Amino acid sequence: MIRKEIITYSIRNLYKRKIRSFLTILSILVGIAAIFVFISFGLGLYAYINSFSTSTSADKIMVMPKGMSAPGLDNTFAITDSDVKVIERTSGIYEATGLYVQAAQVNQHTSKKYVFLVGYDPKKPLIFELANIKIQEGRALQNREEEKAILGYNYLFENKIFPKAYQLGDNIEINGQKVRIVGFFESIGNPQDDSQIYVTNNYLKKLYPNQTGYAEVIARADINNMEDIIKRVEKNLRNSRNLEKGKEDFFIASFQDLIDQYSSALDIVVGFIVMIALISVVVSAVNTANTMITSVLERTKEIGTMKAVGAKNSEILKIFLFESAFLGFIAGVTGASIGFLISFTAKQILLNLGWGFLSPAFPWYLFIGAIAFATLTGALSGIWPAWRASKLKTVDALRYE
Amino acid sequence: MKRDYFFLALGNLRHRGLRSWLTILGIFIGIAAVVSLISLGGGLKMAVNAQFGLESTQVITVQAGGLTGYGPPGTGVVNSLTRQDAEAISKLNNVRASIPRNIETIKLEYNDMLVIGFAGSIPDDKEQRNDVYETLGSETIMGKLTDSPGKIVLGNDFSIAEKSGFDKAVRVGSSIKINGKSFEVGGILKKEGSFIFDRIILMMDSELNDLIKYGDNVDIIAVIVKDKNLMDETKEDIEKLLRERRDVKPGEEDFEASTPEAMMGTVNQILLGVQIFIVLIASISIIVGAVGIANTMITSVLERKKEIGAMKAVGAKNSDIFYIFLIEAGMLGLVGGILGAAFGTAAGYFGTIAINNFIGSQISPKINFMLIFLALAGSFLIGTLSGILPALRATKLNPVEALRG
Numbered sequence: 125m126i127r128k129e130i131i132t133y134s135i136r137n138l139y140k141r142k143i144r145s146f147l148t149i150l151s152i153l154v155g156i157a158a159i160f161v162f163i164s165f166g167l168g169l170y171a172y173i174n175s176f177s178t179s180t181s182a183d184k185i186m187v188m189p190k191g192m193s194a195p196g197l198d199n200t201f202a203i204t205d206s207d208v209k210v211i212e213r214t215s216g217i218y219e220a221t222g223l224y225v226q227a228a229q230v231n232q233h234t235s236k237k238y239v240f241l242v243g244y245d246p247k248k249p250l251i252f253e254l255a256n257i258k259i260q261e262g263r264a265l266q267n268r269e270e271e272k273a274i275l276g277y278n279y280l281f282e283n284k285i286f287p288k289a290y291q292l293g294d295n296i297e298i299n300g301q302k303v304r305i306v307g308f309f310e311s312i313g314n315p316q317d318d319s320q321i322y323v324t325n326n327y328l329k330k331l332y333p334n335q336t337g338y339a340e341v342i343a344r345a346d347i348n349n350m351e352d353i354i355k356r357v358e359k360n361l362r363n364s365r366n367l368e369k370g371k372e373d374f375f376i377a378s379f380q381d382l383i384d385q386y387s388s389a390l391d392i393v394v395g396f397i398v399m400i401a402l403i404s405v406v407v408s409a410v411n412t413a414n415t416m417i418t419s420v421l422e423r424t425k426e427i428g429t430m431k432a433v434g435a436k437n438s439e440i441l442k443i444f445l446f447e448s449a450f451l452g453f454i455a456g457v458t459g460a461s462i463g464f465l466i467s468f469t470a471k472q473i474l475l476n477l478g479w480g481f482l483s484p485a486f487p488w489y490l491f492i493g494a495i496a497f498a499t500l501t502g503a504l505s506g507i508w509p510a511w512r513a514s515k516l517k518t519v520d521a522l523r524y525e
Numbered sequence: 526m527k528r529d530y531f532f533l534a535l536g537n538l539r540h541r542g543l544r545s546w547l548t549i550l551g552i553f554i555g556i557a558a559v560v561s562l563i564s565l566g567g568g569l570k571m572a573v574n575a576q577f578g579l580e581s582t583q584v585i586t587v588q589a590g591g592l593t594g595y596g597p598p599g600t601g602v603v604n605s606l607t608r609q610d611a612e613a614i615s616k617l618n619n620v621r622a623s624i625p626r627n628i629e630t631i632k633l634e635y636n637d638m639l640v641i642g643f644a645g646s647i648p649d650d651k652e653q654r655n656d657v658y659e660t661l662g663s664e665t666i667m668g669k670l671t672d673s674p675g676k677i678v679l680g681n682d683f684s685i686a687e688k689s690g691f692d693k694a695v696r697v698g699s700s701i702k703i704n705g706k707s708f709e710v711g712g713i714l715k716k717e718g719s720f721i722f723d724r725i726i727l728m729m730d731s732e733l734n735d736l737i738k739y740g741d742n743v744d745i746i747a748v749i750v751k752d753k754n755l756m757d758e759t760k761e762d763i764e765k766l767l768r769e770r771r772d773v774k775p776g777e778e779d780f781e782a783s784t785p786e787a788m789m790g791t792v793n794q795i796l797l798g799v800q801i802f803i804v805l806i807a808s809i810s811i812i813v814g815a816v817g818i819a820n821t822m823i824t825s826v827l828e829r830k831k832e833i834g835a836m837k838a839v840g841a842k843n844s845d846i847f848y849i850f851l852i853e854a855g856m857l858g859l860v861g862g863i864l865g866a867a868f869g870t871a872a873g874y875f876g877t878i879a880i881n882n883f884i885g886s887q888i889s890p891k892i893n894f895m896l897i898f899l900a901l902a903g904s905f906l907i908g909t910l911s912g913i914l915p916a917l918r919a920t921k922l923n924p925v926e927a928l929r930g
Contacts, residue, residue, distance in 0.1 A: 143823055151816040158809050190641045191630045201632070227592040227601040229779060236777055238592045238603060299603060371639035373632055400803060403558045404810035407551045411817040414547040418824050 130439065134447040141419070145451060148408075148415045152455035153462065155404035156498045160463025161470075162401055164484035166394035170387060172313065172481045177383045180253040183347040184379040185354060187211060187361070188340045190372070201373040202337025210364045216346045216353035221248035222338030224328045228321065231297045232286040239285075240320045241298065243328030250342040254379060255312065262292045262307030270327045273298070274307040278318040284478055285319050296321075299331055313480035350378050405497075408455075409505040416448050416509035427513055428521025437514040444510030445503060452502020456495035463494065530845075530852045548814075548821040549861040552904055555811035556865025557872065560900050562807050564873025564893055566800040568880055571888045572718070573796060574789060583753050584660050585760055587614070587746040587767070590779040598628055598745040604771070604779055605742035613766055614748055619759045621751045622656045624648055625743035629733060631726065634702035640690040644703065646730040647671055656749055663727070668697035668712030671727055676711030677701070678727040684713045688723075703728070704736045718887040748782075756784050811904075814861065815911040822854050822915035826922075833919055834927025843920040850916035851909055858908020859901065866900040 138145045189201040203222065212220040224243035229236060244251050246265045252258070261280075265272055273296065278284040295302045298321065312318055329335055345353045354376050362372060420427070427440055467484040474482045587610075592601035608625050615623035627646040632639060648654045651672075657663075658670055663678075671678045682688040683695040695701060699710045708728065717723050734740070750759050763782045773779055826833070833846060870892055877890035 144820055147816050147820040147823070151813045151820075154809055154813055154816075158806065162806075201630075227603050229590070229603040234774075234777060236590075236779065238590060238601070240592065368637075371634070373639070373641065397803075397806060400558070400562075400806045401809065403554060403807060404813045407554050407810045407813040407817065410547050410551045410554070411813065411820060414544055414551075414817065415820060417547070418544060 130443050130446060134443055134450060137419070137423075138447060138450065144415055144418075148412055148451050149455045149458065151408040151411045152405070152452055152498055152501060153459035155401060155408050156456055156459025156494055157463040157466065158401040158404065159398055159497075160460050160490065160494050161467050161484075162394065162397050164463070164467045164486055164490060165470075165482065166390070166398075167485040167487065167490065168483045169390055169394075169481070171485050172483070173383055173386050173390065176255055177380055178256050180256060181379050183344055183350075184250065184254050185217075185343045185345050185350070185357065185376060186340050186379055186382060187343070187357065187374055187376050189337060189374050203341060203374060204337060207361060207364065208338070208341055210360050211341055211343050211357055214353065214357045214360050216349055216356065218344045218346070219248055219250070220341055220343035221245045221250050222325070222341050223251060224325060224332075224335060225339035226328060226332050226335065228298050228331075229300075230286075230321070231300075232288060235286055237285055237319070240316070241328060241331075242320055242322045243325045244322060245325045250344060253344075254342060255317075257312060258310050259307045260310045262305070264307060265322070265324050267324070268326050269324050270330065271301070271303050272306045272323070272327075273303045274309060274322040275305055276318040276320045277309055277311040278315065278478060279305075280308055298323075301331065311480060313483075315478050318478065345378075354378065405501055409501050412448055412451060412502055412505035413509060415451075416444060416506050417512070419447070420444060420509050420513040423513075424516065424521050424524040427516050428518050428524065431516070431518040432522060440516075441510045441514040444513050445506050448506025448510070449499050449503035452505075453495065453499040455502070456498025459498060460491050460494040464491075530848045531856075533849050533853075535856065544821055544824075545857065548817050548857050549864070551814035551817040552811070552858055552861025552908070553814075553865040553868070555808070555814040556862050556900050556904050557869040558807040558810055559804055560866050560869025560896060561872035561876065562804055563800070563896055564870060564891075565876045565880070566796070566803070567893065568873070568877035568888050568890065570793060570796050570800075572880060573792060583750050583756075585748040585750065585756065585763065585782055585784055587748060587763060587780060587782045588744070590781060600744075602744070605744075606746055606767075606780065608741045608743055610767060610770060611743060611746045613770060614746060614763055617759065617762050617766065619751050619755045619762075620748055622653055622749045624653050624657055624747045624749070625730075625745075626657070626747060627730070627733060627737070627739055627742075627744045629737045629739070631736065632704050633726070634705075635689075635695060635699070636691040636693040638691045642724055642726060644677075644726040644728050644733055646733045647727050649729055649731050657747070660747065660749060661722075664715045665712035666715045668710070671711055671729060673711075674729055674732060675709055677703070677708045678712040678714060679710055680714050680723040680725045681716040682723040706736060708732075716887070718881075760784060811907065815858075815907045818854055818857050818908055819911040819915060821857065822850060822912050823918070825853070826850065826915050826919045829919075830922060830927045833922050834924045834929075837922070837924035838928060847916045847920045850919050851912045854912020854915070855905050855909040858911070859905040861908075862901045862904025865904065866897045869900070870897060 187203065187207075189203050191201065205222065208220050208222045211217060221244070224241075226241045226243070227238055228241035230239055242251070244265075246267050246269070249264065259274065260277065262274070265274060275290060275296070279286070279290045279296075282289040290296060290305055292305055292307070294305050296305055297303075303323070309318075309322075323331075343357070358372065358376050361374060361376075362369065365373070367373065430440065464486060467486070471483050474480070586598075587606065588598055589602040589604055589606045591603045606625075611623045611625035614620060617623075625646075625648075629644050629646075631642055631644045633642050634640075647657055654672075663670060665678065666681070667684065668678075679695055679701075683691075686692060686694045689695055695710055695713070697710055697712060700707050701710055702708075703726070714722070714725075714727075748759070748763060750756060760782050764778065767780050767782070768775065768778065771779060836846065874890045874892065877888055881888060
């Protein structure tokens with residue numbers, strides 16, 4: 125055990141070399157703060173992705189045509205109503221509905237924007253269960269309703285998408301057609317989703333007479349049997365589309381699988397950034413080792429005296445190890461605090477920009493982890509200098525000038 | 526006199542071997558990280574530009590407005606350009622040819638396997654066809670470029686069994702099914718090192734139109750100009766013409782005419798942004814290294830109190846003391862910088878070769894001498910900057926007190 129005596133002696137020593145201790149702490153805390161910021165944003169992104177996987181999304185299966193572009197914009201392998209029927213008739217599937225996605229040009233006076241226009245079937249609003257989106261103002265669309273639309277959250281504000289904000293009952297010009305706004309969705313938290321416009325399936329077909337296929341089909345399935353059901357749907361679709369096994373022009377996945385794919389892509393990005401930030405921690409470890417080596421040299425005589433009056437090697441080792449670990453600990457506490465302040469400020473700025481999905485998370489284990497990591501870095505860089513100090517020969521050390 | 530500073534500084538650094546090396550190690554790691562990331566970024570940028578085949582300098586591309594960037598040209602477009610637009614453009618001054626092109630997703634069947642790919646249209650007209658081949662820089666390594674109906678040309682990947690997606694190499698003369706219809710492979714393109722052009726299928730416009738039925742809609746119009754120097758004027762003429770044809774006011778264009786520089790500009794801007802972000806994070810470690818230098822120098826000043834006192838006593842000026850410590854700090858930075866730049870350049874060089882192997886690009890790895898110079902100058906500067914404070918402390922020492930230790 126480390127005795128109280130050792131602790132007070134070490135801290136007194138660190139305090140005596142104020143500037144050097146301060147610079148050592150500074151060098152560790154810079155890296156710790158950077159890592160804290162990136163991990164807090166990474167954790168926030170995971171939380172954002174996972175917020176889509178809820179009790180209402182767990183039982184959903186998606187069917188999409190294969191292609192080289194975003195689903196819906198490419199009509200080569202159209203998934204049609206007859207395919208939806210095949211999916212719906214598969215045992216284990218409760219209901220299925222197709223979703224159109226198109227690029228639309230929206231005008232407000234002289235400004236013009238291109239956004240995604242989504243067409244859904246109001247009788248089967250599975251898409252809203254999927255992403256857990258709720259209407260904030262107004263109402264949902266009714267079956268076969270035309271020239272009516274629900275808008276994403278960002279249309280409620282001026283200068284977010286258009287100079288002027290929209291209100292319920294206003295008309296919005298989509299591809300030159302006047303469409304009445306009957307509702308607005310809650311914020312989803314990213315600029316693309318919050319600028320989408322939703323209309324009924326049959327109205328979208330009127331706006332785009334050439335539209336042949338659905339961008340995706342969403343199906344609700346028996347949650348206890350997802351894998352088997354996916355295989356069955358695949359087989360049925362293959363048969364009805366007259367395709368051989370291995371030559372599918374569509375792909376099927378549960379919604380959870382898609383979310384997992386996003387998460388693993390995020391793993392790579394966050395991992396890479398944290399790796400680069402870790403380089404600075406390595407450099408700071410070298411600095412700490414350097415400080416400790418100097419410290420041992422300076423105190424050679426002192427070490428000799430301590431040994432002469434009966435200090436054991438293990439006690440000398442503990443003194444120096446404790447010193448470097450303590451430097452790391454202080455750096456961890458200040459680094460985590462500074463990282464928190466940076467992330468928190470960035471969060472407010474991003475929120476105002478409509479990038480709410482980039483919102484950092486601050487779980488307790490992030491603070492503990494950052495402090496523990498910094499302390500460990502300090503301790504590890506102190507091992508060698510401390511070992512050198514403990515191995516000094518008493519007589520030589522006393523003679524040292 | 527100035528030379529003396531250097532030798533004094535060098536001697537002192539050598540005297541404190543281990544500590545100097547650890548300090549240098551700190552700066553070395555930081556500089557190596559930044560230099561290697563910048564050189565790798567440069568290689569990656571070239572690789573990406575090669576993917577899009579943006580080398581051709583006399584072509585203006587015209588695309589309709591929409592949610593572009595979600596797929597090949599033409600996807601996400603609201604109001605397509607038409608064949609008639611292309612024809613009207615061809616009548617403008619300084620336009621040698623205006624070629625409508627379509628890029629479509631297709632289904633390929635070969636060796637009883639299916640691959641989803643994309644096909645680009647090649648004009649039926651012989652003269653226009655040659656223009657397209659010329660601007661794309663298309664050359665075959667086997668067979669001929671498409672010149673008659675029923676024949677297609679495939680990207681290089683299809684001629685390699687593992688890359689084709691069919692577990693079997695496609696040969697000239699083979700028959701391949703596209704969206705259910707059989708075509709004869711007339712040629713294989715040379716390797717471009719691009720995941721787009723090495724996987725493309727080139728086929729006659731009329732035949733692709735038969736399969737996909739895009740009618741008069743076109744995805745992209747490639748306008749080849751006569752005089753390269755009149756590029757911007759020609760671009761304005763095209764914009765004016767299309768504004769009239771599509772009935773839109775200036776500033777409200779629902780189409781885009783871009784010069785090659787502009788197209789490269791967007792891609793490169795994104796890449797630059799990513800690179801700056803990553804290099805900034807890596808630079809944190811240089812700052813940490815600088816703190817290390819400051820720390821070492823402060824210790825050094827403390828240790829050499831007596832020495833400084835002696836130097837002052839025999840007539841050294843404050844400025845002499847200042848320069849000795851400043852140059853010592855600068856040397857620490859510079860040595861770290863030399864080692865870091867060497868290691869970083871090597872890492873960038875071999876990393877670029879690794880990128881080549883990984884994505885099949887053909888970027889020749891380059892040694893960026895400007896970068897090396899900047900790294901050396903920068904590391905010396907950082908060293909000196911971190912030495913300023915310790916050096917000032919050294920000059921402020923009172924000789925009498927310093928001598929007393």
